[in-house]
Amino acid sequence: MTTRTSPQDAIAAQLAAVGYIPDRALSTALWLMGSLQRPLLLEGEAGVGKTEVARALSLAHETRLIRLQCYEGLDQSAALYEWNYQRQLLAIKAREGDDANAVEEQIFSEKYLLERPLLAAIRQPVAPVLLIDEVDRADEEFEAFLLELLSDFQVSIPELGTIKATTIPRVILTSNGTRELSDALRRRCLFHYVDFPEIDREARIICSRLPGIDTALALEIATMVNHIRKEELRKSPGVAETLDWAATIAGLNIRHLRDEPEAVFDTLMCLIKTAEDTSRMTREVTDRLIGKVA
Amino acid sequence: MLVAMAPDVHMALGYAARTRLSGFVRLLRDNAFAIGLAETRDALQIMAQGHAARPSLLGAALKTLFCSRHSDWAKFDELFDAYWLQRGMKSATRIQGAPQKPPAGIQALANGQRGDGREENPDRVERGEGSDDSETGQSKREGASRTELLSQTDFRHLIQGEDIAAAHALAERLSKSMRARLTRRMRARRTGQRIDLRRTIHKSIAHGGIPLDLVRRKRKDKPLKLVMLLDASGSMSLYSSVFLRFMYGVLENFREAEAFVFHTRLIHISPALRERNAQRAMERMSILAQGTGGGTRIGDSLATFNRWHAKRCITSRTCVMIVSDGYDTGPAEELGQQMQALRRRCKRIAWLNPMIGWQDYAPEAAGMKAALPHVDLFAPAHNLQSLEALEPYLARI
Numbered sequence: 001m002t003t004r005t006s007p008q009d010a011i012a013a014q015l016a017a018v019g020y021i022p023d024r025a026l027s028t029a030l031w032l033m034g035s036l037q038r039p040l041l042l043e044g045e046a047g048v049g050k051t052e053v054a055r056a057l058s059l060a061h062e063t064r065l066i067r068l069q070c071y072e073g074l075d076q077s078a079a080l081y082e083w084n085y086q087r088q089l090l091a092i093k094a095r096e097g098d099d100a101n102a103v104e105e106q107i108f109s110e111k112y113l114l115e116r117p118l119l120a121a122i123r124q125p126v127a128p129v130l131l132i133d134e135v136d137r138a139d140e141e142f143e144a145f146l147l148e149l150l151s152d153f154q155v156s157i158p159e160l161g162t163i164k165a166t167t168i169p170r171v172i173l174t175s176n177g178t179r180e181l182s183d184a185l186r187r188r189c190l191f192h193y194v195d196f197p198e199i200d201r202e203a204r205i206i207c208s209r210l211p212g213i214d215t216a217l218a219l220e221i222a223t224m225v226n227h228i229r230k231e232e233l234r235k236s237p238g239v240a241e242t243l244d245w246a247a248t249i250a251g252l253n254i255r256h257l258r259d260e261p262e263a264v265f266d267t268l269m270c271l272i273k274t275a276e277d278t279s280r281m282t283r284e285v286t287d288r289l290i291g292k293v294a
Numbered sequence: 295m296l297v298a299m300a301p302d303v304h305m306a307l308g309y310a311a312r313t314r315l316s317g318f319v320r321l322l323r324d325n326a327f328a329i330g331l332a333e334t335r336d337a338l339q340i341m342a343q344g345h346a347a348r349p350s351l352l353g354a355a356l357k358t359l360f361c362s363r364h365s366d367w368a369k370f371d372e373l374f375d376a377y378w379l380q381r382g383m384k385s386a387t388r389i390q391g392a393p394q395k396p397p398a399g400i401q402a403l404a405n406g407q408r409g410d411g412r413e414e415n416p417d418r419v420e421r422g423e424g425s426d427d428s429e430t431g432q433s434k435r436e437g438a439s440r441t442e443l444l445s446q447t448d449f450r451h452l453i454q455g456e457d458i459a460a461a462h463a464l465a466e467r468l469s470k471s472m473r474a475r476l477t478r479r480m481r482a483r484r485t486g487q488r489i490d491l492r493r494t495i496h497k498s499i500a501h502g503g504i505p506l507d508l509v510r511r512k513r514k515d516k517p518l519k520l521v522m523l524l525d526a527s528g529s530m531s532l533y534s535s536v537f538l539r540f541m542y543g544v545l546e547n548f549r550e551a552e553a554f555v556f557h558t559r560l561i562h563i564s565p566a567l568r569e570r571n572a573q574r575a576m577e578r579m580s581i582l583a584q585g586t587g588g589g590t591r592i593g594d595s596l597a598t599f600n601r602w603h604a605k606r607c608i609t610s611r612t613c614v615m616i617v618s619d620g621y622d623t624g625p626a627e628e629l630g631q632q633m634q635a636l637r638r639r640c641k642r643i644a645w646l647n648p649m650i651g652w653q654d655y656a657p658e659a660a661g662m663k664a665a666l667p668h669v670d671l672f673a674p675a676h677n678l679q680s681l682e683a684l685e686p687y688l689a690r691i
Binding site for chain 2: 006008024025028029031032035036038040041043077082083085088089092093096097100103104107159177178179180183186187189190191192193232
């Protein structure tokens, strides 16, 4: 890195090398996340590539990605650790008649502990990227527990004692806004709102993921998707859908969208995912949008 | 470059820079940003590192540090430019709207609309049986006795402080009576359906591994979520003030509740009703109050709700309560469609209609007719007693 490159640019370049094109605000957020050692909370509509940020970050730093998918009812035994009951029972049977204290000491030792994502994340030799996905789906109790973990980076297991983090993971939380997160958690985290990429950034994303594609076609596809997002759809197509569609269009050897309106209309199922939206995106609407692209 | 800075490194920053930053933090806090000391310290660290020398870089860095929700994200740039670059706004004060009139907040909504309100309301339906009766309101209702005066008084005559307090207390009682919902989160209990393996094994050690003491787990209760949509159009003006108080009580007492008001458009008022700072609450309410007492577009408002709020507010545990007389100036088909869409998402829809309390009322308005097939409970709501009658219903769902 030359002295003239700002750290943000360095991160942007690193991410671009592994196929993620960040905007300026996001690379700043990622830089701060490293320098302040704070978790980063990503919010935004479904399909804007929130989860992808974590994947790209782990590739860029050549480290593990540990993912915790949240759901309602997620509790410590699924997120943090669990004892290996079968082995514990076997051990108790095998040492039947021994001193109860000695048995207890044995079966509540490291050997019988099953690591779950959160515990695994703080016990890595190299700092991993910890992705806590859709944190809004977990309930308030779990959020409070998470807050404690994210500020102290240590975990106390009643039977075993306190486990301190060997390395501080890079933590990324994502939220779809199905539930309002607590102020405390929000304050603890850096915040970045992920929007759908602008046309030229989306075109660059297409080019980087589908290296064979014609640049002009990529731009046309990005423009078309951008127009479709402006329609009043129930489910706007995400970046992953754009990539699927671009791959389809490229696979059909289409050079320009306006040359093959028929094929464009037929392949829209890559982008449109509900019956309601399908009935709204009629042939006329599609043709009108193609007209705007050209 | 990612080395953590020594704690006193911010002292290296000039006094002027520190003062500027603290002024900025104060401005953001005035605009309802949640910023603690830790954030300010980190901001000083960013400035001291010198990486953020250019305003655009500093702005991006402070934005990600200080913002904590989408609304913050949306207004940060304007505040930043106004404070640091002196452009945009005339003065960098609160941008969430100063009142044009002297603060006329919730009180005004509660007190100011007691006027008859007929002349200016185009969608008010003239009712045949003489408006002269409206002086005594309940005289039109059959079997009304004057003994329980308060709980039977039509809301059209309920304006005084104690009555409003009673509405508030009722909301509290309702929230308590609603049966708690079951969730998937478990809690250790002596009686329960599933066995808590971890605790059971722990207890079995003393018995050589034989699980004598079973520890069980039980599902944890979670309260029902309530979403209220209140019609604040002209035809409802006599009722909306009381319901506003009721909504306030609901927001205070329910752990999860959301409140909306609609007339020609939909307004999310829970943040304003929850605002602790009285002055700010007044300002917010007065801005929100604009447009109340006019016409109604229920279908449009529900469409807005379905599109922008439903995903966040509504779960399978949600009961939606719509308070409206059903007089809609929009097309009835749209209202029907939107009600159907809403029905698919939530657990129950209760439609409270103050007009049911009137004698000879039949739901004949086109909008009301279109909405009815999708409503689980269609009930009167013209006095406190009718609201109390909801209690068993809410306890059942």
